[in-house]
Amino acid sequence: MTIQWFPGHMLETKKLLQTVIAKTDAILEILDARLPVASANPLVNKLCKDKLTIKVLNKKDLADPEHTKLWLDYFNNKTNSYAVSIVGSQKSQAWEAVNYCVSKTKRNRARKIKIMVVGIPNTGKSTILNTLAGKKIAKTGNVPAITRHNQRTSLKNSIDIYDTPGILWPIIEPEEKAYILAASGAISDTAIDYNDIAFFTAGFLLKKYPDLLMHRYSFLKILPHDELTLIEKIGSARGCLKKGGVVNLQKASELLIRELRAGKIGRISFETPKDIKYDTKI
Numbered sequence: 001m002t003i004q005w006f007p008g009h010m011l012e013t014k015k016l017l018q019t020v021i022a023k024t025d026a027i028l029e030i031l032d033a034r035l036p037v038a039s040a041n042p043l044v045n046k047l048c049k050d051k052l053t054i055k056v057l058n059k060k061d062l063a064d065p066e067h068t069k070l071w072l073d074y075f076n077n078k079t080n081s082y083a084v085s086i087v088g089s090q091k092s093q094a095w096e097a098v099n100y101c102v103s104k105t106k107r108n109r110a111r112k113i114k115i116m117v118v119g120i121p122n123t124g125k126s127t128i129l130n131t132l133a134g135k136k137i138a139k140t141g142n143v144p145a146i147t148r149h150n151q152r153t154s155l156k157n158s159i160d161i162y163d164t165p166g167i168l169w170p171i172i173e174p175e176e177k178a179y180i181l182a183a184s185g186a187i188s189d190t191a192i193d194y195n196d197i198a199f200f201t202a203g204f205l206l207k208k209y210p211d212l213l214m215h216r217y218s219f220l221k222i223l224p225h226d227e228l229t230l231i232e233k234i235g236s237a238r239g240c241l242k243k244g245g246v247v248n249l250q251k252a253s254e255l256l257i258r259e260l261r262a263g264k265i266g267r268i269s270f271e272t273p274k275d276i277k278y279d280t281k282i
């Protein structure tokens with residue numbers, strides 16, 4: 001499965017980033033802590049290669065803490081590579097990311113420092129901006145492509161921060177990366193097939209997080225051997241049924257993905273530094 005979802009505003013943002021990045025002092029690249037490689041936009045990497053970039057692993061409350069620690073070591077042990085992990089709604093943590101960023105710049109105190117917040121959709125960019133500002137100035141929401149335009153905000157300590165719309169790239173592949181992104185909520189519902197994503201997710205959870213599955217879905221007396229049985233059992237127990245008592249797979253798939261995204265199954269990471277298979281330059 002490849003995914004193609006590149007609405008017009010993403011193309012506009014891509015063009016804008018190409019011109020605006022040169023005028024900024026530093027970049028906060030907001031990644032999803034559960035998928036720090038899949039959620040890294042190769043375009044950002046290309047555009048920002050000569051610019052100070054801090055990788056912000058956001059949503060760490062949803063990610064497996066052991067894996068997040070491995071990721072921080074992985075990024076911070078590379079030359080000229082900096083990473084922090086945060087919960088975007090926590091003021092002290094959002095400021096920790098900004099202050100870390102400022103500490104790495106060669107700051108000219110006579111002028112304002114310009115920091116641009118970039119990343120794929122739904123990673124929490126606008127949430128972080130609102131937290132830093134201490135009030136709701138940017139619209140946020142748990143669906144991708146909420147922000148449609150750049151927005152500049154002045155913060156204390158002569159810092160200007162720019163929120164930008166989340167952008168992806170025109171064709172998302174390989175398949176595993178597309179599935180992980182879709183499961184995380186970075187891709188519009190209109191561009192994905194829930195049954196496919198749930199099937200992938202069920203397989204992943206059975207392999208990597210069987211204990212969390214057994215805990216969340218305690219009606220499972222033994223762990224199912226395959227993805228379809230798991231989805232059917234969850235659907236059946238949760239009342240996702242069609243006429244005649246047959247499991248409604250679409251509804252059961254949506255339920256599994258919804259619970260995963262909300263962190264109800266537990267703290268889950270889709271990637272660890274050890275098992276990155278797809279080619280990446282991050």
Ligand SMILES: Nc1nc2c(ncn2[C@@H]2O[C@H](COP(=O)(O)OP(=O)(O)OP(=O)(O)O)[C@@H](O)[C@H]2O)c(=O)[nH]1
Nearest residue numbers: 059088122123124125126127140141145146147166
């Ligand atoms: N659990 C958790 N949720 C978060 C965190 N940060 C943001 N969110 C949620 O993630 C969703 C997306 O947040 P936004 O700030 O709108 O994301 P965005 O990156 O600006 O999205 P686009 O504008 O579409 O690119 C919202 O439901 C937020 O409440 C976090 O650290 N933890």
Ligand SMILES: [Mg+2]
Nearest residue numbers: 125126146147
């Ligand atoms: Mg936004």
